[in-house]
Amino acid sequence: MLITPDPDPAFCLVTFSWAEPAGPPVDDVLVRLIALTDHAQDDGRLEPFLLDRQPDGVWSGTLRLPADLRTSYQLCPVRHGSLREGPIDDERWSAVMTAGLADPANPAILPAGCTFGNQGPASVLELPAAPPQPGWRRRLGTPTGRVTRHALGSSSVHVYQAPGAEVDAPLVVLFDGVRWLSLDVTTMLDNFVADGLLEPVVVLLVDTIGGARRYHGLTRPWLFSPLVDDLIPFVEDGWKVTRDPARTVVAGQSLGGLLSTHLARTRPERFGAVLGQSCSFWWPGTEEVGELIGEAEIEAVETGPRTRFHLTAGLHERDLLTGNRRMRDALSAHDLTYREYQGGHDFACWRGDLADGLLTLLPK
Structure with a gap:
């Protein structure tokens, strides 16, 4: 991967390349930039993201991209027919995504399990004007917090206790805990605490809810309410955390952000701050009566x-971005920090925003 300046400083030119290994022939190679390429598929316009085979057999191509873009991406070798022949159906698109690979020329990696449609690792593209994401590299000699795993009925959680976290420590409840642990969120927490930027905290990382599929656990009150009822006394008794809602943050991404908003609205005596990233305020619900619905949360707040x-929300999130702007407007009477970034529905972007949100909501 090669990044070069564009005549317009608001953009960069990014050249991707991929050496085809021995084996079955490849008909195309698609650069799947999370959000940008996905939306191009929705629009039936994948061709700009397809590499060209060069005379030496290497596939390469150049994209003109916003200079402040951060995105995860994969290179997707395509077999059994070219993608240049016109729009493809959902089944073919699923197969293309599944074939995606991290870029061997890029050492910046998002771990496996963090990319929609593909369970493997992805690469991370960070262009020069992308917002910095300090604190995510482990430093020798930095004191490390303690992480323990616990089962609460059919739900599972991890608890992170920062070095120096004592009685009345701030509490953060963070959904999608396993993914955040794979992203090494504890390194960021350790560094921020060591640098005096963040008070020693206890973070409750929720892995699974009621043994259910993710979207069921995050949207169905009969699944998440019993867990929340158990979680709060569990962490209060075991770690002596604060009971002050102003020092208790509930945080989530996508549907986790929708649930975080709901919990702060319905349990204000315990949750006084919401850190929501790409919240699914567009979510229409399903046929299950009583399920969370994004529009209802916007109206109720x-x-x-x-x-x-x-x-926070990405500029490349389409309907989700529209829903977040509507929620922004509905929160005019609240204490709100709102930001849009050049990116999509992407842990590569959420890493930095999680850190920024904690520093905003838990000022030392």
Whole structure:
């Protein structure tokens, strides 16, 4: 991968290349930039993201991209027919995504399990004007927190206790805990605490809810409510954390952000701050009566309890971005920090925003 300046400083030219290994012949190679290429598939316009085979057999191509873009991506070798022949159906698109590989020329990696449609690792493209993401590299000599795993009925959680976290420590409840642990979120927490930027905290990382599929656990009150009822006394008794809602943050991405908003609205005596990333305020629900619905949360928050919010959304999230802007407007009477970034529905972007949100909502 090669990044070069564009005549317009608002853009960069990025050249991707891939050496085809021995084996069955490849008909195309697609650069799948999370959000950008996915939307191009929705629009039936994948060709700009296809590499060309060069005379030496290497596939390569150049894209003109915003200079402040951060995105995860994969290189997808395509067999059994070219993608240049016109739009493809969902089944073919699923097969293309599944074939995606991390870029061997790029050492920046997003771990396996963090990319929609593909369970393997992805690469991370960070262009020069992308917002910095300090604190995510482990440093020798930095004191490390303690992480323990616990089962609560059919749910599972991890608990991180920062060095120096004592009685009345701030509490963060963070959904999608296993993914955040794979991203080494504890390194960021350790560094911020060591640098005096963040008070020693206890973070409750929720892995699974009621043994259910992710979207069921995050949207169905009869699954998440019993867990929350158990979690709070569990962490209060075991780690003596604060009971002050102003020092308790509930944090989530996508549907986890929708649930975080709901919990702060319905349990203000315990959750006084929301860190929401690419929240699914577009979510229409399913046929299950009582399931969370994004529109209902937007309407309810205007007259709900006053809560502190830190919300972010990507400029390449389409309907989700529209929903977040509507929620931003509905929160005019609340203490709100709102930011849009050049990127998509992507842990590569959420890493930095999680850190920023914690520093905003838990100022030392």
